[in-house]
Amino acid sequence: MNKNNCIIPNTHKRLNEVHMLIHQVANNYFNPEAFRVNLNAAIQAIRNLTFALQAEKNSIGSEFDEWYLSWQNKMKKDKIMKWLNDLRVTIVHMKDLESSSVAKVKVYTYEQVLVEHCAIPIDLPNNIILQFLIENQFINPISSKLEMIVEVERKWVENSFPETELVSVLNYCFKFLYDLVEDAHEKFGVSLNECSISDSLHECEFIDGRLKCIEDFNEARRTSFSAGDLSIRKVRTESMQINDTITKKAIKRYGIKTETKKMNEKVLPEDGLFQLIIEQSKAVLKKDKYHRSMAFIFDNAGSPQMIGLEINDKSTKYIIMHKLAQLVRDNKSRALITIFETWVSQDLVGYNKEESLENVEDKRECLSISLIKNDGSQKHVNIFFKRNLMNTITFEEITENAVIEANAFRPIMEVWGY
Ligand SMILES: [Zn+2]
Ligand SMILES: [Zn+2]
Known part of the structure; x- marks a missing residue:
């Protein structure tokens, strides 16, 4: 040089x-x-x-x-x-x-509860914001039980151009x-x-x-916390690649039928993949004793995007479902398959109130696999299983047309206009 x-x-x-x-x-x-x-x-x-x-x-x-x-x-x-x-x-x-700091506060479960713009000091702590929302009756204190997500986006604006973050x-x-x-x-x-x-x-x-x-850096302006315990919720979604090497390894490890190879082909439609995933996830669960939560997003270009999801509690699931909805919107996707390892209870009242199932007596463990499409159709299959002594897995019944967590797919269906 x-x-x-x-x-x-x-x-x-x-x-x-x-x-x-x-x-x-x-x-x-x-x-x-x-x-x-x-x-x-x-x-x-x-x-x-x-x-x-x-x-x-x-x-x-x-x-x-x-x-x-x-x-x-x-x-x-x-x-x-x-x-x-x-x-x-x-x-x-x-x-x-004449700059001022403003906040956009969004409160949501699977459904949006509140969107509010307010002028606040940029360094106002989350608990004060929550207290403000409750005292001014923007949200009901009961929301803390529901583990609602409060998302606060803070920004500096100049009063002569208030739309734009500085x-x-x-x-x-x-x-x-x-x-x-x-x-x-x-x-x-x-x-x-x-x-x-x-x-x-x-x-x-x-x-x-x-x-x-x-x-x-912009991400730092946005914090999401659970109204339940005020702790910050960060969700991780991870794009996963399906390729020949991974397919071969999976066939070897899980003894899955060779049809798995189709996973790597572009032509497999969502309904076909849905059936295949039901079979495969049982094999994965049996071998690994757990199945990570995942989503497959179908747009019009080639094979589906595979995304690994980390769900720790109800609050993170709210964020994840909204994130998936955002991906569906951005990619103009036509269908989505999700796999969640979850608890299910026959106590449908508790279910509909979206209460946490941690403490429910009759909770059962299951893999919940769903296919939802932009024509409004939904298929939900629950594969119930038990963990035995020695941590082996026994499968119980498989419920087709399963009743699933109320409204969980609402954010995505909204993207498609339902
Ligand atoms: Zn120069
Ligand atoms: Zn730089």
């Missing part, structure tokens, strides 16, 4: 500075004072980049002037870039931004400037990759026009 081969070194360095400052804004999200200081600095650094570019353009020549004019026009037409510049003017005049504004502007700097490099010098100035933080990776590193 050549030494100092950057055609616009001051501009390029300002770009790296903006990147670093956006990280600092994000890292201080829950510290109001530090957030404000870094936000001001980031907004000014964005402006400094354009100043640096104006100063450096003269050294390049008239071609550059023309190029820069087109970018200037683009910048003027861009609503967000323009708005950010207006903010900078405010800061330069030593006034504080870090995502900065993130948007960064991509705009990155494109500009990249274009200047391509047209008048060496490409960004070959430039002697590199980003000491890390290489920039973008997703949907936003810095990935900052988008990842």
Whole structure:
């Protein structure tokens, strides 16, 4: 790499500075004072980049002037870039931004109970939020028994642009400037990759026009906790690959019929796979003594997506079912198969009230396998089993058309308009 081969070194360095400052804004999200200081600095650094570019353009020549004019026009037409510049003017005049922290509070079981927007201090603890919701009768204290999920999304907004979260504004502007700097490099010098100035933080990776590193951080703005015990619920879903090696291993380990090979073929329709899964899951349970919860999502492209689910309690299951609904929506999926190892009780009253079955006397263990489709049809099969001494598994009856947990698939059926 050549030494100092950057055609616009001051501009390029300002770009790296903006990147670093956006990280600092994000890292201080829950510290109001530090957030404000870094936000001001980031907004000014964005402006400094354009100043640096104006100063450096003269050294390049008239071609550059023309190029820069087109970018200037683009910048003027861009609503967000323009708005950010207006903010900078405010800061330069030593006034504080009119930023405030707001929260979107969502309370749900399988059904949505409440969505409320309110202005709250960014660092307000979860238990105070819950207390607020109960005292103001947004939710009923009984919800704690139901282990409802309270999801709080906190965000900083500026009052002149209240729709948009501030870090995502900065993130948007960064991509705009990155494109500009990249274009200047391509047209008048060496490409960004070959430039002697590199980003000491890390290489920039973008997703949907936003810095990935900052988008990842966005997750931290959202917390979900159970109204039952106020503890944070994080759910993990894991995309699993079906391939030849895994198929072979499964056949060997579980002694499953060779039809399993069909799992790896693209053509197996959901009904066929449903039957196959019922057979296979019994074999897996017998051998492993447990079956992990899983979902198969069918969209129109090839074989189904297989997703491993981690369900610890009722509250996490609420989140999982909403997450699956989101996946179905995003992928425009036509069908879904789920496998849950679960407790079932004949006490249907308790069942319908969605009470936890931990303490119910007549609870029985079962594998609950469901197929639901976008034509509104649902099939549920419960495979009841017992654990014997020595932890061997004996299967009891298999119930076709099983009664399943009330409303569990409601979030997904809603996506399909039912
Ligand atoms: Zn450069
Ligand atoms: Zn980054």
